[in-house]
Amino acid sequence: MDAYVNSGKSVGKGRAFWGVGRLPSLVADDLSERFFSQHRRTSQALRSGDPAASLEQIARMMNAWRRLNLEAERRGASTISPAAIEANLSEGTVIRIVCDRDEACAVEVEHDGREVRIYMASEIARLIEQMPTVLEIKRIWPGAKIKPTKFETPDYFWDQGDEIP
Incomplete structure (x- = not known):
């Protein structure tokens, strides 16, 4: 189980570094195809319930991730640099x-x-x-600042009742 958890951690780090599902597209097609072939074998082994086969395929999958990573670095592929x-x-x-x-x-x-x-x-x-109202305000007055409105009806207004029968 540790191998499976470690493989998940490796994938998570790779996603943060290269982007979700992006790494196979950064390498040559033949390497990408071999990677996906290994991915299928790993999935099949995990579904089979055979622990020995699963561990072997997980180890191979981790090697596949490392190989893709090295090849992408060798090619000078750009990484993800989030600006939030x-x-x-x-x-x-x-x-x-x-x-x-x-x-x-x-x-x-x-x-x-x-x-x-x-x-x-x-x-x-x-x-x-x-929010069509906001869209229209920004169209008519570019640069307008949208603020929340705070309209409260005073209590004394309702104490006098509604003049409409």
Whole structure:
């Protein structure tokens, strides 16, 4: 089981470094095909329930990851360098906005007690599309600052009742 856990940790580090599912595309096609072939063999061994076969294939899969990593480095492939924009929501949650899925997976979240949510730019775009009033305000007045409105009806207003029968 330790081999399986360690392989998962290796994959997680690779995703943060190269991006999710991106590493096989950074190497030659024949190496990428061999990698996916090994991936299939590892999956089959794990599904078989045979511990010895699983451990052997996990070790081979870890070697495949290392080989892809070395080849991508040798080719000078670019790594993921996430640049997150951070803001605080009114209730204290921290949001971090990144460009894409690769950067979202690469952003480190500190465990300092803050509630942190990571959003991709495409997700923010979909949220904004659901706010037609904001879209129209920004179209009419570029650079307008959107603030929350706080309109409260005074209690004394309701004490007098509604003049409409």
